[in-house]
Every structure is written in structure tokens, then in C-alpha cells.
Amino acid sequence: MMLRIGDTSVDRSWPVWDESSLRRLERDAAASLAAHTLMRRAGEAVARLARARFAHARHVVVLCGPGNNGGDGLYAAAELARHGLRVEVSMVACGNPSGWQDRERPADWRWALEQAQQAGLRPRGWASSEAAATLRGAELVIDALLGLGLNRPPQGELSEAIAAILASGIPALALDLPSGLAADTGTAPGAVVRAEVTLTMLGLKPGLLTGPDAHACGELWLDDLDIERVRAVDEPPAAITRLGPAAAQRGLPRISAAAHKGERGDVRVFGGSPGMTGAARLCAQAALALGAGRVFVALLDPSAPMLDPTHPELMQRQPDTLLQQAQQASRHGGSCHVFGPGAGNSPGSLRLLQDLIALDAPLVIDADGLNLLAAQPRDGATWQALRERGRSAWLTPHPREAARLLRWETTRVQAGRLHAARELAASSGAHCVLKGAGSVVASATGPVWINASGNGLLATAGTGDVLAGALAAFLAQTPEADAVAAACAAVWLHGAGADLALAEGASLRAGNLPDWMLRAWERLARPSARHA
Numbered sequence: 001m002m003l004r005i006g007d008t009s010v011d012r013s014w015p016v017w018d019e020s021s022l023r024r025l026e027r028d029a030a031a032s033l034a035a036h037t038l039m040r041r042a043g044e045a046v047a048r049l050a051r052a053r054f055a056h057a058r059h060v061v062v063l064c065g066p067g068n069n070g071g072d073g074l075y076a077a078a079e080l081a082r083h084g085l086r087v088e089v090s091m092v093a094c095g096n097p098s099g100w101q102d103r104e105r106p107a108d109w110r111w112a113l114e115q116a117q118q119a120g121l122r123p124r125g126w127a128s129s130e131a132a133a134t135l136r137g138a139e140l141v142i143d144a145l146l147g148l149g150l151n152r153p154p155q156g157e158l159s160e161a162i163a164a165i166l167a168s169g170i171p172a173l174a175l176d177l178p179s180g181l182a183a184d185t186g187t188a189p190g191a192v193v194r195a196e197v198t199l200t201m202l203g204l205k206p207g208l209l210t211g212p213d214a215h216a217c218g219e220l221w222l223d224d225l226d227i228e229r230v231r232a233v234d235e236p237p238a239a240i241t242r243l244g245p246a247a248a249q250r251g252l253p254r255i256s257a258a259a260h261k262g263e264r265g266d267v268r269v270f271g272g273s274p275g276m277t278g279a280a281r282l283c284a285q286a287a288l289a290l291g292a293g294r295v296f297v298a299l300l301d302p303s304a305p306m307l308d309p310t311h312p313e314l315m316q317r318q319p320d321t322l323l324q325q326a327q328q329a330s331r332h333g334g335s336c337h338v339f340g341p342g343a344g345n346s347p348g349s350l351r352l353l354q355d356l357i358a359l360d361a362p363l364v365i366d367a368d369g370l371n372l373l374a375a376q377p378r379d380g381a382t383w384q385a386l387r388e389r390g391r392s393a394w395l396t397p398h399p400r401e402a403a404r405l406l407r408w409e410t411t412r413v414q415a416g417r418l419h420a421a422r423e424l425a426a427s428s429g430a431h432c433v434l435k436g437a438g439s440v441v442a443s444a445t446g447p448v449w450i451n452a453s454g455n456g457l458l459a460t461a462g463t464g465d466v467l468a469g470a471l472a473a474f475l476a477q478t479p480e481a482d483a484v485a486a487a488c489a490a491v492w493l494h495g496a497g498a499d500l501a502l503a504e505g506a507s508l509r510a511g512n513l514p515d516w517m518l519r520a521w522e523r524l525a526r527p528s529a530r531h532a
């Protein structure tokens with residue numbers, strides 16, 4: 001079964017597989033199938049997608065590497081030739097043609113080479129001096145240089161071939177992964193193909209969904225090679241799961257017709273030191289828009305006006321007063337606290353954070369709250385209290401904040417976003433939302449989610465404050481047992497709002513993001529809705 005990932009007419013919670021689990025799956029599947037079956041299916045799938053998606057292309061160049069990714073490319077080339085296309089095959093980093101059938105080469109690869117030859121093709125070695133000529137006139141290039149086996153930066157002929165694809169401007173259909181992209185991390189240790197379309201085999205890889213170079217895959221398609229075990233699951237989620245609309249839908253708060261405002265949760269936002277009051281207000285406004293029953297905000301700037309005239313529904317309190325109210329609130333009333341947007345780093349701010357950690361209510365720690373936490377010793381009382389608290393805490397760092405918390409470089413966080421999010425969750429006992437394209441939701445134990453919604457329109461000041469407010473609104477309305485599902489819904493809606501704004505060519509700022517999120521929510525609630 002082949003389908004486009006992101007086509008919500010078939011949306012499921014797609015499992016995501018790291019390299020070692022894919023290798024295991026492949027071994028298990030291959031053991032029960034006739035020789036070469038998986039490669040045949042992979043090659044057929046690529047040829048089918050090439051013909052459907054690039055129907056205008058009559059002249060195709062296939063660049064094949066030395067491993068099974070190249071083998072898939074060879075079989076695809078044979079298929080395309082059998083369908084009457086003009087196909088040229090270039091063998092990159094494969095050495096002298098006289099050694100192509102040597103026994104140390106992968107058996108599948110040698111078989112696929114024979115298939116290509118039997119289809120009338122004459123694969124040629126890569127000629128550095130003729131790189132541009134190899135691609136000239138082609139309407140499609142199939143990138144079968146490197147896939148799952150990438151283990152170092154592409155060099156020599158491989159980096160030349162990648163450079164030639166990039167320089168040619170010819171649309172590239174990448175097989176399994178854009179060559180040069182690391183499957184587990186979404187990083188590229190060297191040159192990487194920028195594909196128009198990637199058809200990935202067997203299962204989704206994390207590096208196609210998150211990581212600094214994940215977008216190199218372009219439009220993403222999946223073919224499961226008819227292996228039952230990798231099919232989409234409804235629940236429970238796999239160890240790693242793509243967070244799309246189907247999963248988001250499950251976590252949306254249910255509002256009963258008979259609800260009163262006390263049942264829809266209280267959100268209390270603490271933040272907004274001098275010069276930063278907007279951050280706390282944006283957070284509180286988002287909590288209000290996303291359905292919290294009552295939203296209180298305590299600004300740490302003593303000179304801030306006590307009323308936000310644009311949002312009279314927000315109840316503003318002095319920080320001490322709101323803390324006391326939080327301390328007295330019933331633990332069963334449904335509430336969530338947010339500490340951090342614009343909170344600054346004063347000793348008073350730290351005390352407030354510590355007091356909120358000590359309370360028995362869900363807590364979102366964002367922005368300056370994360371920086372305050374990062375400055376505390378890992379074995380000190382603040383981290384200890386965080387690890388030991390009974391109710392869930394949520395850390396919502398962007399990569400630089402995550403780096404401070406982990407005491408890593410930001411590049412290390414970005415080079416292993418899943419690992420970083422898991423590590424943060426494990427060391428804090430809290431749940432973690434590692435923000436940035438392909439936000440990662442991780443818990444100390446339990447599955448990891450990679451968010452599929454969102455785009456560069458979100459890269460503007462204050463959108464993180466909106467996420468913290470939306471998250472708090474959903475957590476306040478949801479029983480603890482369903483907190484992760486609710487958080488996933490908030491994270492997905494945040495990106496989906498931006499995707500709607502992008503689709504409509506509208507401008508997006510933090511202030512109007514909650515409205516776009518509500519529109520995305522409304523679409524999600526309509527069964528026939530389509531989401532980009």
C-alpha cells in the first residue's frame with residue numbers, strides 16, 4: 001500500500017521506526033518471503049510513483065549507490081524501462097564495472113543489476129568529468145545513492161553526484177531517504193539531496209519528520225511493502241508515533257452541555273516581569289481562547305496596569321494573591337498553572353517557581369521558568385521537588401532552552417532531538433515538548449510523538465507563549481490519565497492553526513494564532529474535514 005503522508009483522508013497515527021527496528025523488521029519480513037521480494041516491491045513502488053507523480057517525465061536518470069538503496073534504484077530503472085521510458089542508469093561509488101558482480105556485493109543489489117540489464121539497460125560507472133552531462137535533458141532524477149545505510153558524510157563520487165543533482169534543478173524523487181540525510185536524526189553530516197518527493201519504504205523514519213534537515217525530503221510518501229506489522233495503528237501508539245490530526249482528535253477536551261465554568265478548568269499564569277508583560281498576557285489570552293473556564297494572570301511587573309482592556313475576561317491578581325489562591329484551590333477542581341512567559345530571573349521569580357512546583361496541580365514551565373530551572377543544580381532541591389511531584393509537569397523548551405537544561409550545545413540537541421527530549425523527560429520526571437519544526441513530545445516512560453503540523457510562519461515572537469497557554473487550557477480540562485493525549489492535541493492544533501494561515505496566505509502573529517487554532521479545531525471536529 002502506497003500513500004502520501006499528510007493526506008488526511010487516510011490519516012492514522014503512523015508508527016515511526018528507528019534504523020535498528022527497521023532492520024529487524026526487514027530481516028523478519030525477508031525470512032518469510034521469496035528471495036528479493038522486498039527489493040522487487042520497493043523498485044516497483046518507486047517506478048509506480050515516478051510515473052504517476054511525474055507523468056510528464058519521459059527521460060529519467062537513475063543514480064544508484066553501492067548498497068541496497070542503489071539496488072532498489074536499479075529495479076525501479078528496470079520497471080521504468082519496461083514501461084517504455086528513456087532511462088539512463090549511473091552507478092556511483094560502485095567501483096569498476098568488472099567488479100559489480102563480485103560476491104562481496106549485496107546479493108539483492110547484484111540481482112537488481114541483472115534485472116536492469118535484462119530490461120535492456122546499460123548501467124555506466126560515474127564519470128566525474130561528465131557529471132553535468134549525465135543529467136542533461138532528464139526530466140526526473142531518481143536518487144538511489146544512499147538510504148538507511150548512511151554512516152559518514154558522503155565523499156568522492158557520492159558527494160559529486162549529490163552536488164550534480166542540486167546544481168541541475170531537475171526534480172528529484174528520493175528513494176527511501178534523500179541521500180545524505182540520517183534516518184534517525186534528520187541531520188545531514190555532509191551534502192544532502194533536496195528532494196521534491198521522497199518515497200520511503202517499509203516505515204516512517206524520525207529523520208523525515210524532525211531534525212534540522214528533515215525538510216530535505218519534500219513531499220513525503222510511504223510504501224509499507226505489504227508488510228502487515230508496519231501498518232498504521234490506531235492505538236496504542238508505537239514507541240515513536242507521528243502526531244497528526246487523528247491523534248490530536250483523541251486528545252481534545254470534551255465539553256459537556258451541562259458544564260459550568262468551574263468544571264472547565266482554572267488556568268493561572270505567572271510571568272510578565274518589567275518589559276515582558278506581553279508574554280504572560282499572550283499566554284493567558286490563549287488559555288482563554290482554547291476554552292479554560294477561568295483564567296487568572298499574575299504579572300511580576302509591579303507597575304503593570306491591573307486590567308487588560310482588550311480581554312476583560314482575564315482576571316488579574318497580584319502574584320502573592322494568586323499563589324495563595326492556587327494553594328487553597330481544591331486538587332480536584334481541574335486547574336493548571338503556567339510559570340515562565342516573561343518571568344525574568346530574579347530571586348523572587350525563582351521562589352514563585354519553587355512554590356508552584358510544590359503544589360498538587362499540573363504545571364507548565366516555559367521560557368524564563370526553564371532558564372531558572374537550568375541554573376539550579378541537578379541534585380538540588382528544585383529538581384528534586386520536580387522529580388517527586390505527584391501531578392504532571394510539562395517543560396516546553398525551544399532547542400536553546402533545552403540545551404541549557406541539559407548542559408549541552410544547541411547543535412547537540414538539534415542533532416538528536418528525540419534523544420534530547422527523552423533525556424530531559426528522564427532527568428526531570430516531567431513531560432517535555434521540545435519545540436521547533438517537528439516538535440517532539442516525550443515522557444519519562446511511554447511513547448514519543450513527533451508533531452506533523454506547523455510551518456515557518458510560527459517563527460515569530462510570542463507563539464511559544466501561545467502554546468504554553470493552550471497546553472494549560474487543555475490540561476486544566478482533562479483528567480491526569482489523559483494528559484499526554486491532551487498535550488498532543490494542543491501541540492498539533494498550534495501548528496495546524498499556522499498551516500491554515502499559510503494555506504490562506506494570511507499573516508500570522510502570536511496575537512491572532514489562537515483564532516487560527518480555533519478554526520483548525522473546528523475543522524477537526526467536522527468528520528469530512530480535510531487538513532493540509
Ligand SMILES: NC(=O)C1=CN([C@@H]2O[C@H](COP(=O)(O)OP(=O)(O)OC[C@H]3O[C@@H](n4cnc5c(N)ncnc54)[C@H](O)[C@@H]3O)[C@@H](O)[C@H]2O)[C@@H](O)CC1
Pocket residue numbers: 022023026038039042065066067068069070072093106145146147148149150151152153154155158175176177201202
Ligand atoms: N532495511 C529496510 O528496511 C529495507 C531496505 N531497503 C533498501 O535498502 C536500503 C538500505 O540498504 P543498505 O543497508 O545497503 O544501505 P545504503 O544503500 O544506504 O548504502 C550503504 C552502503 O553505502 C556505504 N556508505 C554509507 N555512507 C557512505 C558514505 N558517506 N560514503 C560512501 N559510502 C557510504 C555503506 O558502507 C554501504 O556499503 C534502504 O535505504 C532501502 O532503500 C528496501 O529495499 C527494503 C526494506
Ligand SMILES: Nc1ncnc2c1ncn2[C@@H]1O[C@H](COP(=O)(O)OP(=O)(O)O)[C@@H](O)[C@H]1O
Pocket residue numbers: 367398435436437438439453454455456457458459460461462463464465466467494495
Ligand atoms: N519552522 C517552524 N515550523 C514549525 N513550528 C515552528 C517553526 N518555527 C517555530 N515554530 C514553533 O513556534 C513556537 C515558537 O516558540 P518559542 O521559540 O518559545 O517562541 P517565543 O518565545 O517567541 O514565544 C514553537 O511552538 C515552535 O515549535
Ligand SMILES: [K+]
Pocket residue numbers: 069143144145146147174175176177178179
Ligand atoms: K536515496
